[in-house]
Every structure is written in C-alpha cells, then in structure tokens.
Amino acid sequence: MNINFKKETFRDDFTFSNSPEAVRRFPFPFHEDKYMYAVNMEPHVPAGPPGHAYNNPIDVDEHYLSEMEDRAKVLKEDPLRYQALAHMMAAQWDTLELLMEQQAASYPEHFSLTKNGDNWHWINRPMGIDQKFIFGNASTLPLEPLEFITRQAQGDFVIVDQRDNNLWCDAGMVTTQADWSLDFDIGMNFMEWHGPVPLAHEMGVFDRALKFLLNLQQGKPVRRLNWTMTINARLDTSPENYATWGKDRMTVTPDNVGDKVHLRCELQSLWRLPRSNAILFVIRCYLIKMEELVTIPKWGRRFHRVLRDLRNELADYKGLTRYRATTVEWLAKYDDGAATSPGIFPE
Amino acid sequence: MLVKGIKSRPTYNGITLNPAARKHLVALEAEGAEALLEQSQSANSEEWSKSEILFVATSATAADYEQKMAALKANNVWQAPTIPILLNRLSAVLSKSHMGTCLYVSGTEGFIGQVMQVAMNHGIDPASIKTEHRGSEARRVQCVHCKGFTDNVRTSPYTCPHCGLSLLVRDHYSRRLGAFQGVCIDAEEPGTAPTPEVMFP
Numbered sequence: 096m097n098i099n100f101k102k103e104t105f106r107d108d109f110t111f112s113n114s115p116e117a118v119r120r121f122p123f124p125f126h127e128d129k130y131m132y133a134v135n136m137e138p139h140v141p142a143g144p145p146g147h148a149y150n151n152p153i154d155v156d157e158h159y160l161s162e163m164e165d166r167a168k169v170l171k172e173d174p175l176r177y178q179a180l181a182h183m184m185a186a187q188w189d190t191l192e193l194l195m196e197q198q199a200a201s202y203p204e205h206f207s208l209t210k211n212g213d214n215w216h217w218i219n220r221p222m223g224i225d226q227k228f229i230f231g232n233a234s235t236l237p238l239e240p241l242e243f244i245t246r247q248a249q250g251d252f253v254i255v256d257q258r259d260n261n262l263w264c265d266a267g268m269v270t271t272q273a274d275w276s277l278d279f280d281i282g283m284n285f286m287e288w289h290g291p292v293p294l295a296h297e298m299g300v301f302d303r304a305l306k307f308l309l310n311l312q313q314g315k316p317v318r319r320l321n322w323t324m325t326i327n328a329r330l331d332t333s334p335e336n337y338a339t340w341g342k343d344r345m346t347v348t349p350d351n352v353g354d355k356v357h358l359r360c361e362l363q364s365l366w367r368l369p370r371s372n373a374i375l376f377v378i379r380c381y382l383i384k385m386e387e388l389v390t391i392p393k394w395g396r397r398f399h400r401v402l403r404d405l406r407n408e409l410a411d412y413k414g415l416t417r418y419r420a421t422t423v424e425w426l427a428k429y430d431d432g433a434a435t436s437p438g439i440f441p442e
Numbered sequence: 443m444l445v446k447g448i449k450s451r452p453t454y455n456g457i458t459l460n461p462a463a464r465k466h467l468v469a470l471e472a473e474g475a476e477a478l479l480e481q482s483q484s485a486n487s488e489e490w491s492k493s494e495i496l497f498v499a500t501s502a503t504a505a506d507y508e509q510k511m512a513a514l515k516a517n518n519v520w521q522a523p524t525i526p527i528l529l530n531r532l533s534a535v536l537s538k539s540h541m542g543t544c545l546y547v548s549g550t551e552g553f554i555g556q557v558m559q560v561a562m563n564h565g566i567d568p569a570s571i572k573t574e575h576r577g578s579e580a581r582r583v584q585c586v587h588c589k590g591f592t593d594n595v596r597t598s599p600y601t602c603p604h605c606g607l608s609l610l611v612r613d614h615y616s617r618r619l620g621a622f623q624g625v626c627i628d629a630e631e632p633g634t635a636p637t638p639e640v641m642f643p
Contacts, residue, residue, distance in 0.1 A: 175589075259569075276586055282618040287450035291614050296449060334586045334625055338607060341629025417630065 097204055100160040100221055106168075111328035111382065117157055118387045122148045123439045124320035124360045128400040130409075132295045134304050139316035139364045143440055148362060151201035152316065153194060154379065155249060160221055162249050162271070162330065169270040169331050170246075175278040176333075177242045179254070179266035186254045186266065187241040188231060189368035190375050194244045219247050241266060250362075250379030253277070255285070257372055262308060264288045265373075271330040271380040273323045273359060274337070274414065293408050311374060313367040320439075321361040323413045324422075328357055328382050347418035352425040353386030356418060358398065385425065391441045395429030402426065448613040454554065454575040457546040459489050464542030466493040469532055469557045471525065471549025472500045473577040475507040478548065482514055490516050496531055498522045498553075525553060529560050536564040548574040552582030552593050555620030568617055579642040583611055584621040591621055597638035599627045608635035611642075 103110045113121070120143075143149035148156070169176055179187060195217055199208040209216040213230045224247065228235040236243050245252045245268035253267040262285040269277040280288045285305050286296075295301060311317065325332055326343040347355055359382055366375040389395035402415075403423045410416055436442055457477050459466055466489065468478055475497060493516040499507065504521075511519050522528035536543075545566060547557045554573050562568055580594040590604030598611040602624065609624030616623070628635040 276623075278589070279584070279586060279614070279616050279619065279623055283450060283616065287615075290448040290450035291612070334623075336587075338587055338626045338629045341626065342632065344630050 098155065098157055098159065098202070098221075101157045103158070103161045105161070105165045105328050105330040109328045111158070111161070113383055113387050114157060115390070116146060118383065118390055119144075119441055120147045120156070121381055121383050121388075122320055122360050122362045123391075123394050123397075123441075124322040124358075125397050125401050126437065126439050128397050128435060129404055130322075130401045131406070132298060132300050132409075134300055134307065135319045136304075136307060136317045136365075137319070139318040139366075147440070148381065149318075151197070152364070153197035153201065153248065153377070154362070155198060155202055155205070159249055163222060163247065165330055166246060166268075166270045169333075173335060176270050177245070177268045178277060178281050179239060179241055180282065183241075183254055183256065183266040183371070183373070184233070186256070186368055186371035186373035186375075187239060189370050189373065190252065190254060191240040191244040192230070193366060193368070193375060194248045198248065222247060242268065250377050253376040253378065254368075254371075255374045255376055257309065257374065260309065261285055262305065262374065269378075270333075272333055272378070273321075273325075273361065273380075274332055274334055276334045279334075291412075293412050294406075308365060308374060311365060311367045313369055316364050316366040318362060318364040321363060323359050323361075324415050324418075325357045325359045325382065326355055326418065328384070330380060330382070344414065344417045347421050349421055349425060352418075352422055353389075354384055356385045356422050356425075357382045358385070358388055385422065389426070389429040392429070393435050393442045395426065396431070396433060397435050399423065399426035399430040448615075450615045451613045452551070452554075452573075452615055452617070454573040457548050457572045457574045459485050459493075459546070460544050460572070461489060463544035464492065465539070465544070466546060467532075467535060467539065467543055468493060468495045468546045469528065469549075469553075470495065470497045470547075471528075471553040471577065472498070472504075472507075474548030474550075474553070474574070475511060476548075477574040477576050478546070479507075479510050479514075482510075487515065490514050493517055494535065495519045496522065496528050496535070498525055498528045498549075500525075525556065529556060532557060533560050533564070536561065536566070539564075544572065545570075546572045546574075548576050550577045550580055550594075551575055552580065552620070555582055555615075555617070558617060559620045562617070581611060581642050582621045583609070583624040584616070584619050585609055585624045587626060591619075592624075595622075595624075596640055596642050598641045599635055599638055600624070601638075 105111055141150050148154050195208045198206040205220050207218045215230050217226045251269045251271050255262040256265045264280055264283050267277045289301055329340055362379040364377045495516050547554045558568055580596050582593050583595045584591050585602040588605035599608045602609050607626045610627040612623045614623045
C-alpha cells in the first residue's frame, strides 16, 4: 500500500486538507449522538473498514511528511517540547523499538528495520533516513532514542513511568497538543497531570482509568478516542503559543465555518513497554474541516447534535465557547433529523 | 476564570518533628519560624539537639524570631540574608546528609517549592518532606509563554515582568518547577485583560 504523501502546512497559510480517502478513514470520536466523559477504553486491535485509521497499530497517513516537517519547526523554536527525565533511558529504547517495528511491519514499502543482534539498521524512505546503530548505545544515534524516533512518527508521545501505584509523566515529545504543556507537566503523576480537567475527577473517571492502566499488559495495547476543536488546521495549539493562536477563535463567521473550524480527534493508544515496565501513551491528532466532515452524512447529523447538546463546562474547558453557536447553526443545515446508526464508522 | 480544586495544587500537612529521625533539617522563612517555635514545649531536648535550622528573615520581626530560636538550643541555627543564599546552604548540607535525615520546610508557598526543588535534586522523595504553609499567600508563578519565573505574585492577572503579557494565575502547580502556571488572559481578544485583583494577600 503506497501512501501518496501530501505537501501542506499547519501554520501561516494553512494549506492542510484531507483527501476523500482521508476523510473516510478519519477516526470519528462519537459512537452516539451525545458526549460525556467515559473511560471508553478498548483493545487496540486492527478494526474498521479497509483503509481506516484503526487498520494498523501505529497509523501512517498522507499527512506524514508535512506533520514531521511541522514538528521539526516547533522543536527549532522551542526545544523544550521534547524532554526525558534521566531515569527514562530504558523506556526510550523500548519506544524506539516499538515504533520502528510497527512502522516497518505495517508499511514495508516505506520503512525497514534489520536486526543483527544489537546491530540495527533502520531505513525511513519517505524522509530519506538510513541509520545503522547499536541498540542500547545512545552514542550511536544522532539524538536521544526517543527524540530520534518521534521525529519520524506522527502523533505526540508521552512515556509514563509506573511506581508507587501511580503513573508519572516522565518523558515526551509533544508538539501537536490540545493546549497542555509537557515542560510544565513533566514529572507529575496521573492525577496531577490531569488536574485541570473539569468534572471527570468527581465522576471517578481518572480513578478508574488509573486502576485500569496500572494493570495494562504487554502485547495488549488499548485505545480510546478524545476530541476537541481547533480553528485553522493548527497542530501546535500549545499553551506556550496561546498568545499566537488564541485570537483565531475570534475569526469564525457563518461564511467561513466550513473551512476554518476543525474537529480535532485524538486517537490515544497505550502500550506496556517490555524492559522498563513503563507505558507509552501515543496521542495521535487527526484534523478534519467541517466541510469535509459533512461529506459523511451520518457524521454531519451526529456532530450537530453532540455540539448543540454539549454541557457548558465541557465546552468552556475545550475552548469552544466563542464559536460554538456559529458552528452549530452551520451544522444544522446538514441535520435532517434522521436516525444515525450506532458506532463511529461511516454508513 | 480561576479553576479551583485542581489536583496538582499542593497541600501542606504540618511539620511536627518525627522522633524516629536521626537528624532534623529545618528550613524556615519568616513567619514559618512560628511553625517550629510552637513545638518548643512538646519536643524534648534530645529532638532539639538533633536539629539543624536554616532560617531566612524577610520582615522586621527577624530579630525576635532569631532570639526565640536560639532558646531552642538546637544543634545549629543559621540565618541567611536571602532565599537564594539559604538554598545554597541547604544544598551543601544535603550533599553531606545521611539516611535518617528528615527535612521540614515552613514559609510561603514559593519558599516551600524552591526548597523542595533543591531537595529533589538531591534524590529526596518529595512525599517524605514535611511542609507547613505560613505567611502570605503570595505565589511563585511561571509564565507558560516565556518561561520566566516571578516571585511573590499577589494579583491575578499580573503582568509578566519578562515578556509583558497579562497572565491569569492558575491553580495548576509543577513541583519540578516549584511554581504555579501563568497563562495569557487576553490571548483571544488582546487588550481586554481585566484589572488585576489581589487574590493572594
């Protein structure tokens, strides 16, 4: 399966868009016509119609090269978006192995990994990278293992260490985040790191999620979907740059909703790592424009209902308040009141 | 909007001396001294003889505290002229400390946070450090945009002295940085920042 990698931007002129195939493979995050927090975890096994984002455990799509270019720009401006505490080196190697193996297994025409004992050979054809190195010897790579591989994999990556019956956010590559700061949160435990999320603590969601994740088994990754909305196709909606992108939220009008307003879905997958016993938390961001979303009639109907009925605290926390009404009004044209089928996939 | 009850917000549970400790290392800022002095009756002379006290005064009452602490007959009482000097001394003491040393901190949140940073850099589990908040509610805040720290922030919003943005002070707290988070309050509509209000007297 050859992927036709697009050349596009996620800043300035925002030339990002989804091909019709990319629209159909989008991991639409609502399985019913309403939304409330839930632990909503399921085994991360291949699923969905052919071509769907769920087909491969580590998904590579048409935005790969442009996303990697955007990540490199973010890191040049602010190197603190990549950080790993000193005790996380074993987990860094675990992650490098996992991402190389998964990408090579799912996309052999684009990636290959050859192992001869600890002498490894990694080829990333789309990015033109050919690297021989000794697994476990950081001096044989141009960057720390986690930074090296996450500059070549879509999505944000957080490695959480497990100790004291808790999970600790102790390493990460975070450049496509929904408004949270790795630099501020690194070193925090699971509850602290999720501290600012409203309602969910009181609902017991984090207690249940933590209990579940502490028992996560190797070879049995799990996934869940999370979502928010973003104005313009900006991957880097970081708190660091909020003063740059915050004002975009004031620019939504009834005429530009279709192009400017994006549903932002996070496909989160969690993997127990073999040597370190840490957990790799992959937070893969997918963007879709409202005008692309409504090409799938089920999604147009459903998202109209979800957004219209969303609790105000959640809308505030997700930062939707300023453009929610305009977007709901625009979406209403695509909701004829018909029933929608269960599940997230297109009809 | 200041979101209350954020789980990363530290709690301070008091600095009662633990008799099982081999040594008490106590870092105190101004009114924080009272948290220790209040134990002058309950703790016996053996506890005081195991104690090393590092103290920084930031108010006119310094001399008064100094006298009262001398009366405790601690193994050592040392007074620093400023917080950074105290932190240097603490680091030096910790580098020569042994198992069984118990660390106690009392003062403003900014002081407690900075002492904990030094201690964590010496490998002390932050959960084992005894803390007590005394004195003003002023906060140490990091601007999430330019990463500049500001001590003794009393208002929200406040103007970041490093980059000039008007910052909302959140309850979200980083132990690693020893600071609360400050986020631009008028990013969406520049120029609409509300008048600063004293939130942390």
